[in-house]
Amino acid sequence: MYRYDEFDHEFVESRVAQFRDQVARRVSGELSEDNFKPIRLQNGVYLQLHAYMLRVAVPYGTLNSQQMRMLAHIARKYDRDYGHFTTRQNIQFNWPKLEDIPDILADLASVEMHAIQTSGNCIRNVTADHFAGASADEIADPRPYAEILRQWSTVHPEFLFLPRKFKIAVIGAGVDRAAMQFHDIGLEVKRNAADELGFGVFIGGGLGRTPMVAKQVRDFVAEADLLSYCEAILRVYNLSGRRDNKYKARIKILVHETGIDELKQQIEAEFERIREGVLKLPDEDVRSIEAYFAAPAFEELPNESAKLEAAQAADPGFARWVGRNVSAHKAPGYAIVTVALKGTGEAPGDATSAQMDVLAGLGEAYSFDELRVSHEQNVILPHVRLDDLKAVYDALLAHGMASANAGLITDIIACPGLDYCALATARSIPVAQEISQRFSDLDRQNEIGELKLKISGCINACGHHHAGHIGILGVEKRGEELYQVTLGGSGDETAAIGEIIGRGFASDEITNAVETLVDTYLARRLSDDETFLEAYRRMGPAPFKEALYPPAPATEAA
Numbered sequence: 001m002y003r004y005d006e007f008d009h010e011f012v013e014s015r016v017a018q019f020r021d022q023v024a025r026r027v028s029g030e031l032s033e034d035n036f037k038p039i040r041l042q043n044g045v046y047l048q049l050h051a052y053m054l055r056v057a058v059p060y061g062t063l064n065s066q067q068m069r070m071l072a073h074i075a076r077k078y079d080r081d082y083g084h085f086t087t088r089q090n091i092q093f094n095w096p097k098l099e100d101i102p103d104i105l106a107d108l109a110s111v112e113m114h115a116i117q118t119s120g121n122c123i124r125n126v127t128a129d130h131f132a133g134a135s136a137d138e139i140a141d142p143r144p145y146a147e148i149l150r151q152w153s154t155v156h157p158e159f160l161f162l163p164r165k166f167k168i169a170v171i172g173a174g175v176d177r178a179a180m181q182f183h184d185i186g187l188e189v190k191r192n193a194a195d196e197l198g199f200g201v202f203i204g205g206g207l208g209r210t211p212m213v214a215k216q217v218r219d220f221v222a223e224a225d226l227l228s229y230c231e232a233i234l235r236v237y238n239l240s241g242r243r244d245n246k247y248k249a250r251i252k253i254l255v256h257e258t259g260i261d262e263l264k265q266q267i268e269a270e271f272e273r274i275r276e277g278v279l280k281l282p283d284e285d286v287r288s289i290e291a292y293f294a295a296p297a298f299e300e301l302p303n304e305s306a307k308l309e310a311a312q313a314a315d316p317g318f319a320r321w322v323g324r325n326v327s328a329h330k331a332p333g334y335a336i337v338t339v340a341l342k343g344t345g346e347a348p349g350d351a352t353s354a355q356m357d358v359l360a361g362l363g364e365a366y367s368f369d370e371l372r373v374s375h376e377q378n379v380i381l382p383h384v385r386l387d388d389l390k391a392v393y394d395a396l397l398a399h400g401m402a403s404a405n406a407g408l409i410t411d412i413i414a415c416p417g418l419d420y421c422a423l424a425t426a427r428s429i430p431v432a433q434e435i436s437q438r439f440s441d442l443d444r445q446n447e448i449g450e451l452k453l454k455i456s457g458c459i460n461a462c463g464h465h466h467a468g469h470i471g472i473l474g475v476e477k478r479g480e481e482l483y484q485v486t487l488g489g490s491g492d493e494t495a496a497i498g499e500i501i502g503r504g505f506a507s508d509e510i511t512n513a514v515e516t517l518v519d520t521y522l523a524r525r526l527s528d529d530e531t532f533l534e535a536y537r538r539m540g541p542a543p544f545k546e547a548l549y550p551p552a553p554a555t556e557a558a
Contacts, residue, residue, distance in 0.1 A: 001062050001370065002147050002292045004112045012109045015116060019043045020102035027099055042122075042160075044115025045101060049422045054093045054101055055118040056108060060128035060146040060170070061089035061373040061380075063113075065364040068371055070111045072356035078104050083356070085341065085349040087413060087464055088167070089127050089373040090118055094420050116154065121162045123153035123234075127169045129177045130374035133293055134336050134382040136328040140189045140197060142172035144290040145226060148281070152227050159234050163241035164249035166234070167206075179375055179491035181205045181214040182467060184251045185233060190220065198222045203233060203263075204255030207461035211497045212252040215260045217267060223286060225271075227279040232271035236263065296368035296383055301333020305386035318393050320442065321404040326389060329382075337367075337381040337392060338374070338406040344440040347429045348414040349377030358399045366392055376413055378406065408445040409453055409518070410436045413464050417457025417474060418481075424457035426474025426481040427507070431455055434511045439518075448518055451532045452491070467491035469533045470517060471498045472510065483510040487517070487544055488536045499541055502549050513548055520547040 004012070022039050025031045031039075033047075040046075046053040056071070071091055075083050078100050079093045086092055096104060108114055118125055126146045133141040149168055153159065159166070169183040180186035186202035199221045205214030221229045237251045240258070255263055312319035327336040339359065342348050351359070359379050363371040366388045372380035384392055396402040405411045412435065415421065417428030432455050439445055454468030458475070465471030471486035482504035489498030505513045518532075520543055525535045536544070 001064060001143075002059075002289070008112070009109075012112075012114050012116070013106075015043070015114070016102060016105045016109055019105060023098060023102050038120070041120040042116070043101075043105070044118035045098075046119060047422070048094065048420050049418070049424075050420065051095050052098050052101070053420070054096050054104060054115060055086070056091050056093070056113060056115050057118050057125045058089050058091060058113075058373050059150050060126055060132070060143045061130050061375075062132075062143060063371055063373070064369050065360040065371070067111045067113055068356050068360035068363065070107060070113065072353040072360065074104055074107060075353040075356065082350050082352045084347075084416060085351060085373050085377050085379070087375045087377065087415075087462065088118075088125050089130070089375055090125055091373070092416075094416070119165075120160075121164055121166075122160050123156065123162075123166045123168065126150050126153070127167070127178055127183075127375060129171045129173065130372045130376075130378075130380050131177055131327065131336055131382065132172055132372075133295065134329055134331075134334075135173060135175075135177075136330045137175055138172040138189075138330070139174075139191060140172050141290075141293050142170040142187075142189050143293050144286065145187065145189070145199075146170045147289055147292070148226065148286070149230065152230075152279075159238060162234075162238055163243045164246060166237075166251070168230070174493060176491070176493040176495070177374075179464065179467060179495070181493075181495035182207055182211075182464075182491060183214065184237075185230060186214050187226075192220050196222065199226060201229060201233075204252040204260070205495075206250050206252040207464060207466045208250075209247055209459050209461075210250075210252065210256075211461065211466040212256065213495045213497060214252075215255060217260065217264050224281045224283070225275055226281060228275040228277070229267075229271050231274060231279055232267050235270050236266045240266075295331070296370070298331040298334060298383070299385070301331075301385065301387075303332040305333070308386045308389055311390040315390075317397075317402075317404070318390060320446075321393055321402055322389060324404045324408065324446075325406040331383070333386055335384050335386055335389060337384050337389070339379045339381065339396060339401055340403040340406050340411055341378055341401075342405060342411050342436065343400060343403045344410070345433045345437050348412045348432050351379070355399060355401060358395065358401065362392055362395055376411065378411070404442060405445060407450050407452070409439045409448055409451045410445060412436065412453050412455060413468070414455040415457050415462035417455075417463075421457060421462075423460055424474070425459075425476040426457050426483065428455045428457040428463055428474060431472065431474070431483065431507070431510055435514055438511050438515060447528075448522065449528070449531055451518075453514070454489075464491060465489075466497050467495070468498060469531075469536070470514060472514075475504065477504070481507050483507065483513075485510075485513060485517070485548070487541060488533065490533060501541055502545055516547050517544055520544055 201218040202214035456463035486498030
């Protein structure tokens with residue numbers, strides 16, 4: 001993984017010192033909250049419903065055990081003993097005192113972490129496939145390119161005050177595990193007919209008030225032109241994006257209002273103007289960054305493990321966990337482990353300091369000192385020997401972290417909702433907890449099969465509800481919380497926006513509504529192998545609407 005150089009250390013430490021002075025001036029009253037707001041946002045500090053919140057960057061979701069232990073330390077010392085992993089592969093601390101935040105940032109800087117550009121109208125944390133560098137299906141590791149984009153975009157003077165926030169995702173395989181098509185720029189690593197490495201480029205994706213799937217603007221951009229093309233996109237957006245209405249300020253609205261063909265012409269014209277300039281990526285620089293992400297020293301192992309097979313035969317719980325939470329690795333004899341932070345009744349994405357310490361220890365002992373945060377609010381151990389899977393499972397089981405539910409209905413994505421967020425209009429966490437408890441039986445979960453359920457507490461869609469096979473949006477109506485259901489959304493390579501299915505449900509009705517949807521699917525699927533999403537795409541909304549909103553019984557005429 002990337003290591004800070006001398007410039008990085010000096011830059012981050014100077015930002016900490018600068019913010020320490022700014023916080024002192026705010027606490028003393030010298031700075032008003034209005035004057036302090038743009039300063040704190042540039043350092044990842046939000047004012048939420050009950051307290052300040054600090055969002056810490058985890059670039060492209062990669063961190064080491066020392067960094068995870070530091071997050072645990074911050075949770076213990078400065079927060080309420082937990083942190084919340086987010087859909088941007090970051091972590092949030094919901095209860096720090098403002099006067100403690102400079103000390104937190106200094107602690108983060110000591111392990112090469114920061115909170116810069118995790119908020120504000122700038123280029124946010126660049127995200128990537130959480131299986132990057134490990135997955136058997138990838139063309140190339142996308143993280144070196146995410147790091148190049150991070151270096152380019154950090155305090156880029158032209159793009160610090162964009163019309164609105166801007167998000168970039170990079171994937172390295174045809175399978176999209178990063179919701180790439182719901183980003184302002186989505187980049188897919190690929191090879192052209194000449195076997196040259198480059199990128200398919202998508203623009204204008206996003207969720208929130210106006211959800212849109214990104215449109216492809218370039219089938220192939222050469223590796224050397226990555227920054228030039230991204231800069232061309234940002235320049236066109238920065239000049240033409242709306243600043244009169246924040247709800248129409250994202251690049252997706254510019255794509256919609258201008259049209260992809262016209263916008264492409266503008267981007268291509270700017271690209272031609274700058275492509276041979278200083279942003280041209282020298283091959284030696286790309287390879288230098290790539291070296292930071294070189295594969296660990298994998299042992300030469302067989303692709304099967306008698307030890308693993310025996311352990312599965314002896315322990316059905318372990319066998320079930322392997323079947324759900326373990327994925328194929330590119331190196332023979334290794335596997336990728338998903339640690340689901342979604343135990344029964346737990347708040348999705350939350351991890352206590354003790355759990356973070358356990359994860360740090362497992363990463364250090366069994367995964368070459370490497371961990372990942374997924375946009376699905378789980379933690380990944382990317383490089384585990386097949387022979388070590390049982391030891392990892394046993395350690396997780398001992399700490400209540402061995403939920404065998406990755407990709408199942410209880411592996412819920414949820415935003416913090418009205419329990420924390422000042423923008424929220426309804427609660428998300430209690431709904432997620434109740435659904436998790438209702439579907440806690442693992443036999444039932446496995447009978448249902450893959451089902452992505454996602455919950456947001458307001459129209460901003462931080463819980464990605466638009467991209468859920470079942471999506472739930474909490475809204476406020478006449479002083480009551482109401483939950484609207486969408487069906488058929490997807491955040492993978494077949495990206496789609498869920499369809500609103502009908503009127504909303506009260507908080508005490510929504511779990512029953514989800515159960516009705518699941519029962520309808522089970523009764524109508526063609527086979528045990530047909531997933532919920534496949535069944536919905538085959539049948540459409542009609543049978544689900546009929547089940548959720550049965551017609552009132554006819555009454556006899558007088």
